Amino acid sequence: MTELQSALLLRRQLAELEKNSVKAFLQSLLIGPPDTLYEGGVFKAHLTFPKDSPLRPPKMKFITEIWHPNVDKNGDVCISILHEPGEDKDGYEKPEERWLPRHTVETIVISGISMLADPSGDSPANADAAKEWRKDTNVEFKRKVAHCVRKSQETALE
Template identity: 70%
Template sequence: MAEHQSALLLRKQLTELNKNPVEGFSAGLIDDNDIYKWEVLIIGPPDTLYEGGFFKAHLFFPKDYPLKPPKMKFITDIWHPNIEKNGDVCISILHDPGDDKYGYEKASERWLPVHTVETIMISVISMLADPNDESPANVDAAKDFRENYKIFKRKVASCVRKSQEEV
């Protein structure tokens, strides 16, 4: 029953995004027969180092969505403190609900069932604009961001160029 409910909810969200697109990203299914696997295209936010880039990512929803968050993975190379080198996104709202066992995040910052694909994408776009180098998923990117911003900018610019060629 929960699987049926999550599929209905995801179809509703996809229909809504197609009817009323949100600036900054587009979303669709990787495979029309699997509502649990989405592909999103994020347009690099204006006035950021990522501006002009086209970054493809996948969202994998669990069958018990919205009780549990999806996983998100960038397919396009991207250099960012909060995105692991393999593309996995590390952002508070995609962490399982409840208290953080390390005490770093408040429960209110973590996954809540009220989140939608739209709120996830807005958070990820915001993360691109404002990296959190205090809790990095990519320590090397965080180190560049903090200690050698010129190199950080160069690596991001390279990712933006590469993303434009891949579109």
């Protein structure tokens, strides 16, 4: 696939996303899903697509501060759908759970929202957040998430 074809495909996917209007995605914003610790949060995220998209996955990075087991301290997101296609050398993921060219901007955004609703501690990007999240009384984790949610609301319009 040429660079021009990749750009045209991405442009078509973005137009489709706007038409279908994914509820929790608005111009690079992910809204914390209801009934989760992230509810009400307004988290800015960037998707960066490689030149050989859709053969390789994009990168997702939160610009807004977020405390989450699957987001490293720099904001980089670590979820299966964004991992390079093929076999997982560590055996955590099946090939069909990883990046596939049929994925769209919409499936990436939905995976990001799902990540907020259901963190995974199996192979965390933020070991400290995962450790706090796993504790029976994860008070410190909840406190840090609540701080991030409040801060995201305050800076949403910047």
